[in-house]
Amino acid sequence: MARETIVQFQIERLEILNPLGEVDSELLPPLSDTQLLRLYELLLLTRLADERALSLQREGRLGTFPSSLGQEAAQVGSAFALNSRDWIFPSFRELGVFLSVDYPLANYYRYWSGDERGLLCPPELNIFPINIAVGTHLLHAAGVAMGARYRSDPAVAVVYLGDGATSKGDFHEALNMAGIYRLPLVAICQNNQWAISVSRTRQTAAETLAQKALAFGIHGIQVDGNDVLAVYRATAEALERARTGGGATFIECETYRMSDHTTADDARRYRDPDEVERWRDKDPLLRMRRFLENRKLWNESNQTQLEDRLRQRLDLAVTEAEAVEAPVAEDMFRYTCHQLSSRQLEQLKECDDGHP
C-alpha cells in the first residue's frame, strides 16, 4: 500500500514569432515566401473587412456585428492549414476563417444584415452555418468526423470556439466522444479572455484551457494566438495527427478581443483599459509585418498598394451584398422541411397574400 503519483501531465505552449517580429527559426514552419505574404494579406484583409463591417453597422447598413479585431492570427493561421475537403464548424466570430477559405465576403455581410441566404455555403466548401448557440457545434464536428472515418474520407472536422464555450456541457460531451472514438477532429479555441463581460478566470479555475484536453484523453496545446506562424504550425500538426489516425486535438489560442463583444456591447463597462493597451503591443498584424520587413519581403509601398487593392475588393463585396434582392416570404417556409404540410402551405398562402 502506498500513496504515490500514478500519472503526471504537461502542457506545451508554442510561440514562434514574438511581438518584435523575431522568429525562432527552428520552429518556423516550412512556408514559402509567397505563402508568408499570403498569410499577411489574409490578416490585413480580415482587419479591413472587419473595420468595414463596423462602419456599415454604424451607418445602419448592417445589423449587430461581432468584431474579430485582435484575433486575426488565430483565425487566419488555423484556416490556412486546412484543405478544401475539411469541414469547418464556425462559432460566430470567425471572419478571418471565412476569408481564408475564400467564402464569398458578400454572403458574410448579408448574413449579418439579417439575411439567412448569407449562410448558404458554396458547393466547393463545407462550412456549417454560423453557430450562435455557444459550444453546441462541437458535437456536430464529432458526428462529421465519425462519418468521414466511416467513409474512409481523409477530411478532418475543424471546430472553432471561444473560452466561454469550454464551460458548456456539449464541449465536454463532444471532446469526450472525440477521445473515445479517436475521431479526426481539431478544436480551435480562441481564448480571447472575455465571454461578453465574464473574464476567462471566471469561466474556469484551471490554469490553462489546453489542459482540459487531458481529461478526455486527447492532445492539447496552448499557442500564442497572436502569432500566426505558431497557430498555423499547431493546426498543421493537429490535422496531420487527425488524418493519420492519431485522434483529436484541442488547441488553445491565447489571444484578446480588442473590440466590444458585438456592436451592441460596451466593453468599457467591465474591463480595464490598461489591459486592452497591454494587448495592443501584441498585435498580430504588426509582428507579422515586422517579420516580413526584416526578411526584405515587405515595405511601406507594398503596404499602401495592398491596402488599396483590398479596399477595392471590399467595395465590390459591399456593392454585391447590397445589390441582392430582398428575400420573399416563401424563403421562411421552404427550408423548414423537404415537403411542406398542408397547414404550412395554407400559412404560406396567407402570408403571401398579406403584407409584413
Place this chain on the structure above:
Amino acid sequence: MAILNLVQAINQGLQQALAEDDRVLVFGEDVAADGGVFRVTEGLYEQFGETRVFDTPLAESGIVGLAVGLAAYGLRPVAEIQFLGFTYAAIDQIYTHAARLRARSRGRYTCPLVIRTPYGGGVKAPELHEESSEAFFCHMPGIKVVVPSTPSNAKGLLLAAIADPDPVIYLEPTRLYRLLKEEVAEEAYITPLGQARIAQAGDQLTLIAWGSMVERSLKAAHNYPVEVIDLQTLSPFDRETILASVKKTGRLLIVQEAPKTGGFGAELAATVAEEGIMSLRAPILRVTGYDVVTPLPLLEDYNLPSEQRILSAIEKLLSYP
C-alpha cells in the same frame, strides 16, 4: 408472416434498415452488447459490428449532437435515448440544431436522423422513465413526431422515419412493448408518415388517440359506434382524416396520456374548433393525464387515462342528441 410483439417488430425494422442501407447507423446507451435495456436492438451489434451499431458514453445531448453531424455528413443515424425523460438533456440539440439545420444552411445540409425513445406510463418504472412529453416536439417546426401503436405500424413507421429526409422523433409506447402481438409482414415496408389510421370504424363519435392510448381506447370503445383514429404521426398530423370523421360523427373525444394543459390534444381540439365546428353536436372532450408531475408507480393508475374514464366520456358525448 411471424407473430411479433412491438419490441420484435422494431428490432426487425432496424435489422432490415441496417442490412439494406449502409448509411444507417444505430447507437445510444447500452444498445450494443446489451441490446438495449428493453432488448430492442438485440443481436444487431453481433450481426453488423461496432462500426454500425455502437454504445455511446452516457450523454444524451452528445448522442443527438453526434447524430446531427452524422446526418449532415450524409448518413442515416438512428439514435436511441434510453427513456423520453432523458431527452430533456438533449432538447437544445433537437430544437436548436436538428430542427433547423436545413433552414439555417438554406438547404445545403439536411438532418435525416431518427431519435427512438421509449415513452409513457403503466410499466411501474422509476422517475423520468414514464414521461409523455410528445407535445414539446410537436411545437418545433422542422421536427416530425411519430408514435406507433401496434407491432405492424411500429415497423412500417420506423422504416418510414429512417427513410425520411428530415429529423423524426419516434416514440415507442413502453406499456405496449410486449403487450400486443400480431402478424407482421416479413419484408421491409413503409407506413407513410403524416397519415392517420382508422383503428375502428364508427359513425357517432370520433375518438382520436395515439401510442399506448390507442389500445386502451379500443378496449373502451369496442361496443360503441365510435370511430377510433390512431394518429400515428403527430407532426405533421392528418387533418383531413380527422375533419372528415368529425363531419360524419359530429362528436369528438381526444384521449392523451400527457398532462391536459398545452398537450397535443389541445391542438387537435383547436383545429376542429377552427375548421370543423359546424359539424359538432356536442362539446369537444379530452380525457388526459392530469396537470401533475408524472407520479411514481403507486399513484400512476390515478393519472393514466383508464378504460373507465374513456368510457364515461364516450357515454357523455353520445348522450348529446
